[in-house]
Amino acid sequence: MRQTIAIVGSEQGQFSEMVTVLIVLLLVATIVALLSRRLRVPYVTGLVVAGLAIAQWLPRRIGLDSSLIINLFLPILLFEAAINTDISRLRSTLKPILMLAGPGVVISCGVTAIGLKYGLSLEWIPALLVGVILAITDTVSVIAVFKEVSVPPRLITIVEGESLFNDGIALVIFGLILKFNNTGSITAIEGIKELTIVIIGGLAVGIVLGYLGIGLYVQSEDDPLSSILLTVAIALSAFQIGQFLGVSGVVAVVIAGLLIGNLELSRSVSASSRVTVLSFWEYAGFGVNTFIFLLIGLEIDLPTLGKTLPAVLLAVLAYQTGRFLSVYSMLAVVGKFDRPIPFRWQHVLFLGNIKGSLSMALALSLPSSLAGREALIAIVFGTVLLSLVGQGVSLPWLVQRLKLSYTSESQQWIEGLQSQLMTSKAAQDELDTLLKGGVLPKSIYEEMRSGYQVKVAAAERSLRDFYNRREDKFSNSGTTSRFEAVRRRLLLAEKNALNDALRKRILSEEVVRSRLKAIDKQLLTLEDD
16 A cells, blocks of 8 residues: 555656656747747757756756657647648749759758768668658747748748658658568669659548548537547547558648648638638647757767767768758759749758757657667757758848848838738628627628728729739839739639549540640749749
8 A cells, every 4th residue: 555655656746747847848938939030040940958057957857759759749830831832832932842852852861971981981781761850840930030030931932832742752651661670672663663652542541531531520510629639630640540551641741731721621611610620730830849849959979969969960961961952952953844933042942951859859769770770860960950050040031131132112002902802801701690690680780891991992992003004113113013913813822723624524635735735934034032
């Protein structure tokens, strides 16, 4: 009996220590958030530095768990990014994204592995594994910079899209290398075949769960809390089912998130429910990233980093060389058949190659039988730290110096009118839903709707007058690019309609292909937004 009481008391003591640690971490994260905004330092970089500073003062030693990151944190981060990604914009930048996340990852991995093989005298298997680990990009730090410095929307979409698909390709390659290490034999054809099956299988799982989630989501339209639980279940189950079936769980999560986030749910789901769900995922992503980057700082041991610093610097040079070759070569190829990516954007994609939690999680998941495992983990951890601190601090300065985007007073004025128009029409749509549902009496509905109609009419009148001016009078104000952004959306809508007509056999393939070619030529003439 006394022994049982002692065990329970010990467990309660451990739980109490864990709660204390969590409270400390939350307070530290709050202080870092305030200081980062005031000092204009990336939030995640501040978290890592803070983790390094407080590691010795915590009452209990905690650290990263690779299984927790891969099975829980990774699906949450992927789903949060996917559900907030505009699939129409993703489609318009799909070619550069696939080139960077496909062949680009292979080039980056190969060049990094060669550098590690001959620079550190590693065997090929450890060099390739670390090459894959360092080929992974963590978009959190880059997007945090983009929120502070104005950049073109298309560049943001490329960064987010590459990160979504980069993780999936890298994890599949990582698994193939481990399989080769275990079995000792796998041909190139077998590797390509397995890679294809894993990706297509992940697509299938994501599509099935995505459409299943949409059907259940619509049924729970009046209960946003149930909708939140549903999306969490979809995110976690997509990853686990993919892993269980031997296909890519990462691809499954991304596809499910894109489907749920982009199909016209607003017609069936109330605006309040949708806002609640998206707000939850924004908070979930922020919270997970906060703890991950704090734990990165807690996990890194500075004395060990000092001993491995030469190897870490060589690894940084190797992966940056691989990234340089992959970005500039792949985007040069993209320019041959798609809108070229400006060199200033390419500089950001190259230097924004920041490492993060997934790289550390994969390092911790390396098999214990692998030769030199502890040294490899130390190299990866040191590389992640230098990347987060060095590139994380310098990236805002670089983006500002490149002057990627300029917002004039007239552009701000136009966006103010557009925001008034969008919000007023969204409120009118919600009022229509409330009227049809019997929530509002018609008299109240008409009174409230007329108030929004006044705002709509005023915004439309001002925008109409502005757009009716001769283009040469305001070509320097940024309106030309705004017109081209509208034209691009219209041309993409035309392409979508033609593809639907071809799929339904309404139009012949010859006519559709000819028209699509003409539309693509028009898209190539438009400036990057």
